[in-house]
Amino acid sequence: MNAAELIMRRWKPVTESSVPPYEQIRLRIVDLAAAGELAVGMKLPSVRALATELGVAANTVARAYRELEHAGIVVTAGRSGTVIASGGDQLTEAVATAAAEFAGVVLKCGVPSAKALAMVSAALERGATR
Incomplete structure (x- = not known):
């Protein structure tokens, strides 16, 4: 199963929630990484692809990825994409x-x-x- 399928498995951001969509996405990825379902080195979908799949704006996913990178959960290597970091601890x-x-x-x-x-x-x- 690829990262996009794992992220979206029986899950979508709740638009009526008081938690912003970017934060819901960030938390979903953190939970999956902490549980080991998103393994170290696993490539995440592109911002645009995940945004399309989740039905949110690309900027929403981009912000979630930025927050994850800032926390050391993911590493973005330009055009090579975003992967789960080994420093997730x-x-x-x-x-x-x-x-x-x-x-x-x-x-x-x-x-x-x-x-x-x-x-x-x-x-x-x-x-x-x-």
């Missing part, structure tokens, strides 16, 4: 860094671990419903 590293910083604040403030974890769970829930 930068996302995991960023989350681990944020978790360490959060833990430092929790310890400094003396908040019990259970309460801190409940706060994180609540924040994730709020983020998931946005």
Whole structure:
């Protein structure tokens, strides 16, 4: 199965969502890469091709690809296309860094671990419903 088929398998951006389409596309690719379904080195469809398949503007897909490249999830090599980067663990590293910083604040403030974890769970829930 190629990258376009994986990205679009039982999925399309939800136009009524409060989450912008470029962000939905970015999250879809991040999820697939994190799950290993989009393997390191796998070539993504061209901006224009994916935009046509998803029924969105080319600029929408281009922005998603730019955001992914900035996060180190993909690498764009000009006319050679965009591929899943081997440094995709930068996302995991960023989350681990944020978790360490959060833990430092929790310890400094003396908040019990259970309460801190409940706060994180609540924040994730709020983020998931946005």
